[in-house]
Amino acid sequence: MSTDNKQSLPAITLAAIGVVYGDIGTSPLYTLRECLSGQFGFGVERDAVFGFLSLIFWLLIFVVSIKYLTFVMRADNAGEGGILTLMSLAGRNTSARTTSMLVIMGLIGGSFFYGEVVITPAISVMSAIEGLEIVAPQLDTWIVPLSIIVLTLLFMIQKHGTGMVGKLFAPIMLTWFLILAVLGLRSIIANPEVLHALNPVWAVRFFLEYKNRIVYCIGRGGAVDYRRRGVVRRYGTLR
Numbered sequence: 001m002s003t004d005n006k007q008s009l010p011a012i013t014l015a016a017i018g019v020v021y022g023d024i025g026t027s028p029l030y031t032l033r034e035c036l037s038g039q040f041g042f043g044v045e046r047d048a049v050f051g052f053l054s055l056i057f058w059l060l061i062f063v064v065s066i067k068y069l070t071f072v073m074r075a076d077n078a079g080e081g082g083i084l085t086l087m088s089l090a091g092r093n094t095s096a097r098t099t100s101m102l103v104i105m106g107l108i109g110g111s112f113f114y115g116e117v118v119i120t121p122a123i124s125v126m127s128a129i130e131g132l133e134i135v136a137p138q139l140d141t142w143i144v145p146l147s148i149i150v151l152t153l154l155f156m157i158q159k160h161g162t163g164m165v166g167k168l169f170a171p172i173m174l175t176w177f178l179i180l181a182v183l184g185l186r187s188i189i190a191n192p193e194v195l196h197a198l199n200p201v202w203a204v205r206f207f208l209e210y211k212n213r214i215v216y217c218i219g220r221g222g223a224v225d226y227r228r229r230g231v232v233r234r235y236g237t238l239r
Contacts, residue, residue: 015166017173025176031056033127040213051206053197055214083109125150 035042035052042048077085087106091099126147132139158165188194196202207214 014170014174017166017170017177021173021177025173025180041210042213047206050194050197050202051210053194054200054202055206057198058200058203083113121151121154122147125154 032049032052036044036048042052075086075089077088084106087102087109091102094102126143129143129146129150132143132146157168
């Protein structure tokens with residue numbers, strides 16, 4: 001590795017935090033809240049908290065660390081990633097009929113992807129701004145207008161390219177991750193028993209006991225899946 005590359009590696013790494021890991025870092029804002037909001041029949045109780053934490057942790061391990069980072073991320077097409085890339089790779093040396101089916105499936109999957117990347121920023125921003133209600137309940141009526149303003153500014157900045165986005169948001173995301181680490185460590189020290197949730201037995205037992213509700217909660221319409229989507233979307237934006 002050249003000296004220039006060595007010198008630029010920290011800057012590239014910092015920029016990647018701002019561009020790549022935004023979805024991953026903001027998912028904690030709404031994942032557990034949605035899981036324990038009551039819409040799936042679970043409240044803030046010990047078994048539910050441990051069960052959902054265990055499901056989320058092992059879902060990330062198997063789907064993200066093993067499936068995507070080990071296998072799917074290698075399925076790139078000249079550095080390009082996403083469902084259309086998979087369609088292109090799968091369509092090589094196939095019959096015309098098979099290629100047509102792959103194109104249709106790719107377009108359907110691409111439609112879902114673009115729908116998701118449109119709605120996810122709105123969910124993340126509104127979840128963050130809703131926190132204002134805790135310190136200033138009178139600002140409740142301003143949540144939607146403030147969200148629109150923030151989203152508009154974000155999209156205005158984004159059009160200038162990922163380079164500028166990385167430089168601007170990297171310090172913000174780094175600060176956010178440090179805050180998560182400090183708050184998380186403080187909470188773990190205060191309640192070390194939460195580490196029991198890393199035991200896969202909690203996930204298996206929780207799933208077997210409430211499998212009908214958990215299936216929906218893990219699925220595309222569910223809350224646990226929010227935590228996975230941010231990481232999976234990174235493959236779709238592979239460059």
